[in-house]
Amino acid sequence: MGIPVTGQALEAALSLLFGIMAGLVYDLLRVVRRAFNKPAVTMVSDGLFWCVCALGMFALGMSAGRGEQRIFMLVLAFLGATLYFLTVSPLILEFGAFAAGVLGRIFRFLTAPIRWIAGYFKKFQCFLKKSFHYLKKRFTIRRKTIPTANGADITEEIADAGKTHRYTY
Numbered sequence: 001m002g003i004p005v006t007g008q009a010l011e012a013a014l015s016l017l018f019g020i021m022a023g024l025v026y027d028l029l030r031v032v033r034r035a036f037n038k039p040a041v042t043m044v045s046d047g048l049f050w051c052v053c054a055l056g057m058f059a060l061g062m063s064a065g066r067g068e069q070r071i072f073m074l075v076l077a078f079l080g081a082t083l084y085f086l087t088v089s090p091l092i093l094e095f096g097a098f099a100a101g102v103l104g105r106i107f108r109f110l111t112a113p114i115r116w117i118a119g120y121f122k123k124f125q126c127f128l129k130k131s132f133h134y135l136k137k138r139f140t141i142r143r144k145t146i147p148t149a150n151g152a153d154i155t156e157e158i159a160d161a162g163k164t165h166r167y168t169y
Helices: 005-036 039-063 071-087 089-110 112-138 156-161
Strands: 145-147 153-155
Touching (some): 005 039, 005 071, 005 089, 089 112
Antiparallel strands (some): 145 153
8 A cells, every 4th residue: 555645745844844843952952051061961961852853753653654664754854954954053053042141141140149148158157167166176175194203104084093082982
């Protein structure tokens, strides 16, 4: 049983559209990667992108391909992504960088009081650390050595061990 030409044209158009959408998702994740610039974010975004692409190609094969994954669908999706990257991608990346900058400034503005309080907390923490370091010297119990007649030094605890106390039970 053959597939009508209109069905094949629909599969081709949907494959091209899927390629364009995959390129758009890749650019959005690229903006996120550039904004955070951390290896963990790169790994997560790459894994997310490939999972979305794999599920998208599977869904495309199941719906438009009527349960069959055809090679021309993969080729046309690749061509759609290439077309997107050659035409619209630079504009999307510029807009994404601008939007990320604006969102970053808004976030910094909204979190300024928290950062301000955290700065004073850090100063207070340093003050406490210096104060307690000084107090530690004042309240530390030091061992005293007691010289004996034969020249051997013994600690105060050992010297007290031989004494008898008035209140014994």
